[in-house]
Amino acid sequence: MTKLSWLQHRRIKKTFKKIAGRDQLIDFSEWKKVLNNKYDLLSRSSFDLIDTDNSGYVDEAEFLAFGETLYADNPAETLGLLFDIYDVNKDGKIDKDELRQVLKTALSEQSIRLEEHTVDDLTEVLLQHIKPNQKTINRENFINASLNFPSIEQHLNNFSEDWMAAGQRIKSTRYAAASIMKRLKRIIYDNWSTYIWGIGYLTLNVILFKHAMQLYASQGAPLAVQIARGGGACLNLNSAVILLPMCRALVSSIQATIVGNLLPLKNPIYIHKMIGYLIALFTLVHVIAHLTNYQLTQMPIINEVFYTRIGITGVIATVTLAIIIGASIYLKSLNHQMFSIVHATFAIYLIAILYHSHIFWVWLTLPAILLLFDSLIRIFCKTKKLKITKLTGLANEVTLVTLKKSKWLDFKPGDFLWLCIPEISEYQWHPFTISAAPESKRFNIHIKNSGDWTGHLNNISRKKHPKNKTWAAKIDGPYHSPSSHIEKSKIAVLISAGIGVTPFVSVMHSLLLQKDTPKQHKTLYFHWINRSHKSYNWFSDMLRKAENGHTKINLYLHLTSLNNDLTNLALQMAFHAYRQKKGVDPITGLKVNTSAGRPNWDQNFRDIVDRHPREKVDIFYCGPKKLGHDVKKMSRKYGFTFRNKKF
Numbered sequence: 001m002t003k004l005s006w007l008q009h010r011r012i013k014k015t016f017k018k019i020a021g022r023d024q025l026i027d028f029s030e031w032k033k034v035l036n037n038k039y040d041l042l043s044r045s046s047f048d049l050i051d052t053d054n055s056g057y058v059d060e061a062e063f064l065a066f067g068e069t070l071y072a073d074n075p076a077e078t079l080g081l082l083f084d085i086y087d088v089n090k091d092g093k094i095d096k097d098e099l100r101q102v103l104k105t106a107l108s109e110q111s112i113r114l115e116e117h118t119v120d121d122l123t124e125v126l127l128q129h130i131k132p133n134q135k136t137i138n139r140e141n142f143i144n145a146s147l148n149f150p151s152i153e154q155h156l157n158n159f160s161e162d163w164m165a166a167g168q169r170i171k172s173t174r175y176a177a178a179s180i181m182k183r184l185k186r187i188i189y190d191n192w193s194t195y196i197w198g199i200g201y202l203t204l205n206v207i208l209f210k211h212a213m214q215l216y217a218s219q220g221a222p223l224a225v226q227i228a229r230g231g232g233a234c235l236n237l238n239s240a241v242i243l244l245p246m247c248r249a250l251v252s253s254i255q256a257t258i259v260g261n262l263l264p265l266k267n268p269i270y271i272h273k274m275i276g277y278l279i280a281l282f283t284l285v286h287v288i289a290h291l292t293n294y295q296l297t298q299m300p301i302i303n304e305v306f307y308t309r310i311g312i313t314g315v316i317a318t319v320t321l322a323i324i325i326g327a328s329i330y331l332k333s334l335n336h337q338m339f340s341i342v343h344a345t346f347a348i349y350l351i352a353i354l355y356h357s358h359i360f361w362v363w364l365t366l367p368a369i370l371l372l373f374d375s376l377i378r379i380f381c382k383t384k385k386l387k388i389t390k391l392t393g394l395a396n397e398v399t400l401v402t403l404k405k406s407k408w409l410d411f412k413p414g415d416f417l418w419l420c421i422p423e424i425s426e427y428q429w430h431p432f433t434i435s436a437a438p439e440s441k442r443f444n445i446h447i448k449n450s451g452d453w454t455g456h457l458n459n460i461s462r463k464k465h466p467k468n469k470t471w472a473a474k475i476d477g478p479y480h481s482p483s484s485h486i487e488k489s490k491i492a493v494l495i496s497a498g499i500g501v502t503p504f505v506s507v508m509h510s511l512l513l514q515k516d517t518p519k520q521h522k523t524l525y526f527h528w529i530n531r532s533h534k535s536y537n538w539f540s541d542m543l544r545k546a547e548n549g550h551t552k553i554n555l556y557l558h559l560t561s562l563n564n565d566l567t568n569l570a571l572q573m574a575f576h577a578y579r580q581k582k583g584v585d586p587i588t589g590l591k592v593n594t595s596a597g598r599p600n601w602d603q604n605f606r607d608i609v610d611r612h613p614r615e616k617v618d619i620f621y622c623g624p625k626k627l628g629h630d631v632k633k634m635s636r637k638y639g640f641t642f643r644n645k646k647f
Helices: 006-020 028-035 040-050 060-070 075-086 096-109 116-130 139-147 152-163 180-218 223-241 248-255 268-296 301-306 309-330 336-343 346-356 360-382 452-461 482-488 498-513 533-548 566-582 601-611 625-637
Strands: 093-095 136-138 383-394 398-403 416-420 430-433 443-448 471-479 491-497 523-530 552-559 594-596 617-622 641-644
Touching: 006 028, 006 060, 028 040, 040 060, 040 075, 040 096, 060 075, 075 096, 075 139, 075 152, 075 566, 093 096, 096 116, 096 566, 116 139, 116 566, 136 139, 139 566, 180 223, 180 625, 180 641, 223 268, 223 346, 223 360, 248 360, 248 471, 268 301, 268 309, 301 309, 309 336, 309 346, 346 360, 360 383, 360 471, 383 452, 398 452, 398 471, 398 533, 430 443, 430 498, 443 452, 443 498, 482 498, 482 617, 491 498, 491 601, 498 523, 498 533, 498 617, 523 533, 523 601, 533 552, 601 625, 617 625, 625 641
Parallel strands: 491 523, 491 617, 523 552, 552 594, 617 641
Antiparallel strands: 093 136, 383 398, 383 471, 398 443, 416 430, 416 471
């Protein structure tokens, strides 16, 4: 047995106390809970091994003895414990039926369902991998085969961290970052337009505020009135400019041009929100300053606020703005239709401001004309009626919407559109990425069930319909997106999670169909992270073509539900043996390996730098915010360009 260090001894005692509770004894239910296992087989087998006196409880001494094996300097000791756990009937050997039972339990623990014949194949290839031409394996056979398994020490260390939460956290190798100058240069290059326009716009607000204060100071107005007028001047500006990011067609057209690089148009929704925050801030300043002035001058507040044109229009504008802000915070994720209706009341806000401020029309005229022009473009050029020829319910509550493709429908890989299906809601429009290539004969959209509207659509897709049943649909688009820049990148890393894969599927499918064109001369690294292995079936045909095609597409599939802990190490070994024997991954049927858990971005990006030391690398991401933050942070470390797909 390995002698525990003081730190290891302390950590295992601390973990024991946390699991055992007040009675300082661990029963089977507590043990199973800490293992986070759904089934008894491996939990019971491991518990019985540690409970050496067969009392039905694990005391501190037994847990410490287990810890000595857990922290063994020689991996063979820990692997011997693993063999004993998998040897369910405790006869000193594992036969084919016993091994199959262990593998099937491990699959169930990882929420993976494979065909019975695949489980049989996994069992057979693992048995032959460990001990060829034998029907059983013993402890020595298992240990020797496991020691040759790739990254065995990391798997055993993961047991300490993930399975028992008692060991030291594994520290990933820290690679040298790009030089400070390279990182700084990349950040400035990627965001210079945002910084310059942002600083310029804030400066303009400050100038307007100061000018208005000086103007009213020269007229003898008190300080409170000067501040109120300063806030009012900035409100005039921001209440008009906030319309510009919503000129969807115009913004999309500009994004695809050289001019788009000179303007901060990467994320119009973000600009819209920032201006909204400024409107809220200056409204607060304007209202408080006026109320302060009323109080200082002892003017009747009720009369000034509710019985004058200036007062009542100010109240209407303020209340409307408060409702819109509240809807933006609380309704958008709960009720999109109500959010859209409430947001449309901004028209009331604008009318109120027009009556409240005698010069607001000067600020509003140009943005209003542009918005009107944009609306006409969208109505007569972008908005089209199409037929949905098929609705298909896919795994993990995803709906495949197949629309009838027309020759006049022009789009680029990664573009998105707004979709309305009157049968579900006459007024709701939702943005979705087109998941088909422009060169393809089909026109598809993959939609994840994430709310009432998408849930209704998914429900319809799973009902039986007549063979030639069609549904009416209206689309507004297509529109440009950050993913459209992929075609300009020589080295592109596409990182997606779940349904966020759709823009990149469109890009890769387009490349596959263009494999004989000059656009082929680029390298793509495609990472797709999923919680469920069934999600890979959404685009299995395309992935198969990608790994068999002539394009430089490097596929990396990651399954977060697949943990590299000790309870499923036999499963990992079986997958490895299956790939060596069959040449494909047993989960997806693809040649590419399905990795367990999230990737190590530090290591992945370091490998890309080593392969392309002097080339510009562009990272394209579509998925959850938290994961995006991690990817962006690592992109900055290596001086890569980072683009986030947002609507």
